[in-house]
Structures are given as C-alpha cells and as structure tokens.
Amino acid sequence: IVLTQSPGTLSLSPGERATLSCRASQSVSSNYLAWYQQKPGQAPRLLIYGASSRATGIPDRFSGSGSGTDFTLTVSRLEPEDFAVYYCQVHDRSVGFFGPGSKVDVK
Amino acid sequence: EVQLVESGGGLVQPGGSLRLSCAASGFTFSTYWMHWVRQVPGEGLVWVSRSNSDESIRSYADSVKGRFTISRDNAKNTVYLQMNSLRAEDTAVYFCAGALPPSGTAIAYWGQGTLVTVSS
Numbered sequence: 214i215v216l217t218q219s220p221g222t223l224s225l226s227p228g229e230r231a232t233l234s235c236r237a238s239q240s241v242s243s244n245y246l247a248w249y250q251q252k253p254g255q256a257p258r259l260l261i262y263g264a265s266s267r268a269t270g271i272p273d274r275f276s277g278s279g280s281g282t283d284f285t286l287t288v289s290r291l292e293p294e295d296f297a298v299y300y301c302q303v304h305d306r307s308v309g310f311f312g313p314g315s316k317v318d319v320k
Numbered sequence: 321e322v323q324l325v326e327s328g329g330g331l332v333q334p335g336g337s338l339r340l341s342c343a344a345s346g347f348t349f350s351t352y353w354m355h356w357v358r359q360v361p362g363e364g365l366v367w368v369s370r371s372n373s374d375e376s377i378r379s380y381a382d383s384v385k386g387r388f389t390i391s392r393d394n395a396k397n398t399v400y401l402q403m404n405s406l407r408a409e410d411t412a413v414y415f416c417a418g419a420l421p422p423s424g425t426a427i428a429y430w431g432q433g434t435l436v437t438v439s440s
Contacts, residue, residue: 244423244425245423245425247425247426247427249365249427251365256415256430256431256432256433257357257365257415257427257430258430259426259427259428262420262425262426263426268426268428269428300364300365302365302367302425302427303425304423304425307370307377307379308367308379308380308381308382309355309357309367309370309379309381309425310367311357311364311365311366311367312364313364314364314365
C-alpha cells in the first residue's frame with residue numbers, strides 16, 4: 214500500500230481551518246487508519262484512530278473522516294500549538310505504512 | 321505515567337549487528353502490541369515491525385524482513401529489536417511504541433527514540 218498525503222505544506226493563520234488529505238493506493242479498512250502529529254524534536258502523538266475516533270486527551274477541534282481510499286483530517290480552528298507535521302498511517306495484512314506527511318506552517 | 325525508554329543505539333559498521341531494547345512502564349505491557357518505527361532526522365516516519373502480546377504474530381517492513389527480529393519479555397516489560405546485516409540506509413532514530421488493543425495498530429505510546437548510525 215502507498216499512502217499519498219496532500220498538500221505537502223499548508224500555510225495558514227491561527228484560527229483558520231486546516232483540511233489534510235490521505236489517499237491510499239488501494240482500499241483499506243477504516244479500523245486501521247490513524248493520524249499523528251509530530252513537532253520538531255518530539256515523538257509523534259496519536260490524534261485519531263479508526264479513521265474518526267479521537268485519542269485520549271485530543272481536543273475536539275481535531276476530527277477525522279473517510280473510508281475506502283480517501284481519508285481526511287480536519288482541524289477546525291488552528292491554535293498556535295497545532296503548527297506541526299501530520300502523518301496518516303494504515304495497517305494492511307499486519308504490515309504498517311505511513312504517509313509522507315503534511316506540514317502545517319504559519320502563514 | 322507511561323514511559324518507554326529505548327537503549328542500545330550507537331555507531332555500527334555496515335554488515336554489523338545491534339540490539340535495541342525498550343523498557344516500558346505505566347501501562348499493562350503484556351496486553352499491548354509493540355512496534356518499532358524509525359525516522360531519518362528531517363524525514364518522515366517509517367514503520368519497521370510489530371509484535372502482539374505473545375509473539376505469535378510478528379510482522380516486518382519489506383526493507384528489514386529477514387534481517388531484523390522483534391521480540392519481547394513480558395516479565396521484564398521490555399521489547400527488543402535485533403538488527404543484523406545492517407546497511408547505511410538503516411541509519412535513523414528508532415522509536416519504540418505501544419499500540420492500543422485489540423487491533424494493535426493505533427500507536428498511542430511512544431518513546432523518545434535512540435539513534436542508530438551505520439557507517440564505516
């Protein structure tokens with residue numbers, strides 16, 4: 214499976230809405246689709262699992278949707294701490310794959 | 321508080337071996353799938369391997385299959401990654417990580433990583 218994320222970089226201002234896309238080369242189970250946030254020098258943080266379930270402690274401005282080959286992570290109103298790189302991840306037949314990442318930076 | 325602490329990284333020559341260890345605490349280790357994920361500094365995340373609770377299911381990325389082996393000791397709350405026949409392209413920070421049961425695919429817990437450098 215190949216995961217493609219778009220856009221590669223998204224330049225936005227605090228308070229704006231961020232919409233990130235993750236497309237799989239073949240249909241995947243939504244149960245195994247997750248999104249992560251990573252900031253420089255830090256380990257990744259789980260945001261969304263099962264395509265749409267928020268992980269523990271994740272604010273409700275983060276939401277996930279999608280099925281089949283197309284998935285979306287939305288940040289409804291960007292806070293200063295949300296500027297980071299976002300990765301989607303899927304498992305297929307017990308093997309894992311990450312997308313290349315989408316960077317959200319300050320406009 | 322959940323903690324994952326990796327050790328064992330360092331400089332190794334091409335063709336050499338290294339064993340990474342990861343000590344876990346703060347969660348029920350024996351029920352979690354454990355993963356290894358690597359990242360070249362400045363680049364993206366790459367999934368490496370995972371093991372279920374009793375090692376009956378262990379899977380690997382194609383790039384490391386046959387060279388790397390994941391194992392775990394539930395009595396010691398520790399997961400290992402034995403890396404053999406190392407190549408320059410294996411140079412990366414290696415993260416130990418724990419994934420939510422029952423699917424074992426969503427990685428909720430991450431260590432801070434240990435750097436492996438393969439170079440002569």
